[in-house]
Amino acid sequence: MGRELVTIQVGQCGNQVGRQFWTMALEEHAKHTKNGIFDESMSTFFRNVEHGYDLPMSQRIKNLRARAVLIDMEQGPVAETLNGPLGELFDSSQFLTDVSGSGNNWAHGYALYGAKYKEDILEKLRCATEHCDSLQSFFILHSMGGGTGSGLGTYILSLLEDHYPEVYRFTTAIFPSADDDVITSPYNSMLALHQLTEHADCVIPIENEALFAKVSSTTSKEKSFDGMNRIVARVLTHLTSSMRFEGSLNVDLNEITTNLVPYPKLHYLLSSLSPLTTKSPSYQTVRLSHLFNDIFHVQNQLIQTSPRTNGVMLACGLLFRGNVQISNVQSHLTKLKAEMKLIYWNEDGFKIGLCNVPSLDCPKNQPSVLALSNHGCIVETFDRMQQRFLKLYRRKAHVHHYTEYMEECQFDLALESNRWLIAEYNKLNSIQESPCERQLPQF
Ligand SMILES: Nc1nc2c(ncn2[C@@H]2O[C@H](COP(=O)(O)OP(=O)(O)O)[C@@H](O)[C@H]2O)c(=O)[nH]1
Ligand SMILES: [Mg+2]
Structure with missing residues (x-):
């Protein structure tokens, strides 16, 4: 126990998922604190400061601050977090915003904002990591279908790889549904996926379509994001529960990746x-x-x-x-x-x-x-993405918005990377149990 995680939430979706996640993490610790004082279990996600968030329970824990960096290229989602009940979990060294957004364009987020904010982002990361004794992982929350989470989020992944090569990069990525209202989401997802394959250590892909199906169909889409995001928050709190609380068999994130990722790029976990x-x-x-x-x-x-x-x-x-x-x-x-x-x-x-x-x-x-x-x-997820991508790309629709910031060949590289991923997983799917091979000596 006692190893820290720094969460980096990028874009609207990343920040909205983050809000549910922090709410749930606080609720859990409030429920299980023994004497209302800061304890080891909290240090994975929080640190104790002079002025910060007070847990609103009868046994109060005073002055918590989240180990997190909040990034968006528009104001709304981060402002909502800072002005809401979680506001004091974060100080000004922990957030970064711009005003104009990424226009649902991966290349705008990746290339333009990446270059513009590189130094600021590294400074925020430095602040977050210098408070850790033994940083285990970066935890990235973002969507694939928009511009900021998808583009700047994956840019940050490669920054992390360059500047913190020894720290795990664990990503939770929300994939768009078929009826997504972002027209360019197939491009953004495909370009972002290429980056995740190259630069993440482990990815949990979550499809909005699957989340929609689990929340009440009577609520509007906008409203039901909260319910959907709470499911994602459950995955994250559950995943980290044995790093934080007692148990007879503790499993931490390193063990998960060691056990579950047999080949480095095949690091997608259902x-x-x-x-x-x-x-x-x-x-x-x-x-x-x-x-x-x-x-x-x-x-x-x-x-x-x-x-x-x-x-x-x-x-x-x-x-x-x-x-x-x-x-x-x-x-x-x-x-x-x-x-x-x-x-x-x-x-x-x-x-x-x-x-x-x-x-x-x-x-x-x-x-x-x-x-x-x-x-x-x-592979079904990657197949669906590819079909949606090709529907636009065969006609080169909307490509000019991207070539303002990147070379067109990046589309082809991303497509090639996705095809490779599908082929690799399919090769494994088609391996039959092989008695001859099993009889080979074990060395
Ligand atoms: N599950 C979930 N999906 C979201 C949320 N907000 C936006 N999305 C999805 O994210 C994609 C758009 O990306 P968004 O995060 O809004 O763009 P960004 O701000 O440019 O990163 C679309 O597929 C949306 O359906 C959210 O709070 N929860
Ligand atoms: Mg946005």
Whole structure:
């Protein structure tokens, strides 16, 4: 314990997801603080300062500041955070804004704002990192479909690679839905994906389409972003829970990436949660068998795919929260392994984490699980992106907006990179269990 994460939220989506994330992280720590004093568990995400945020609970913790940098090229989303209830979590060394936005243009965010703000961003990062004793990871939150999160967000990723090569770059990227209102989102996503493949250590892709399906259809899109973003916040708090709280099997981010990324560029992790519902109070007693039944169902995935029927699983992390015994997990795991298609050289490839502190969104301290898997069904996301991209690119529609800031060949390089990714995952999907190869000596 005691290793820090610095969150970098970029663009509207990144900052709105960040708001839900910080709210949830604070709620969790408020609920589990023992004597109302700053403790180790909080130091992953927060530091203790002279004047800062006070946890609004009966046992108050005074003066918290988030380990975060807030960036947007327009004013709205960051201003809303600073002027809202979370405002005092951040000081002026932690945010950076411009006024005119990136016009939903990846190249504008990447090339223009990247060059303009490089030094300012490095200075903000320096401030954030000098307060850490043992910085483990950068946690980047952004969308793929717009201009700032997508363009400047991926520019920052390569800055991090150059200036902090030893620190993990863990990215949560929100992918646009088919009916996205940003016309150029297929270009932005494709260009950003190329950067994620080259410069991130690990990416959790989350599709808005999958999130939409999980929040009530009666609320308007704008309003339901809060509900959708809360699901993303659950993934992030869950992922980091065993770095922050006690548990019988702690798993930290390094272990996840070591276990789940067998090839450096194939670092995309499918995420799913169980139970997963925003309509509470809905569940009676959650049993381990429910969690195992649901976790690989389409409805529980945060991208639109079915890992039970499509593709091969390369490796998986099952992170449990709440009162869960390892002996019970093992018996369910045996059944699950028999049901899923696992790559033959990693048939035991499940990393298990157990954290005692239950998830906030599971009432009555019931258990829950987050699955992160490196799974070949992810090609469906890349395929969909490619189809949407080609629909515009075959006609070169809107290309001139981009060539103001970049060479046109970057489109082709990004497309080539995506095709490579699809081909690599498909190669693994089509590997059949190979008895001859399995009989080879193990050296
Ligand atoms: N899940 C989610 N998606 C968002 C949110 N805000 C914007 N988006 C999506 O993000 C894309 C647009 O990017 P946005 O973050 O607004 O642009 P930027 O400010 O230029 O980075 C579109 O696909 C939107 O549907 C949000 O709060 N939550
Ligand atoms: Mg914006």
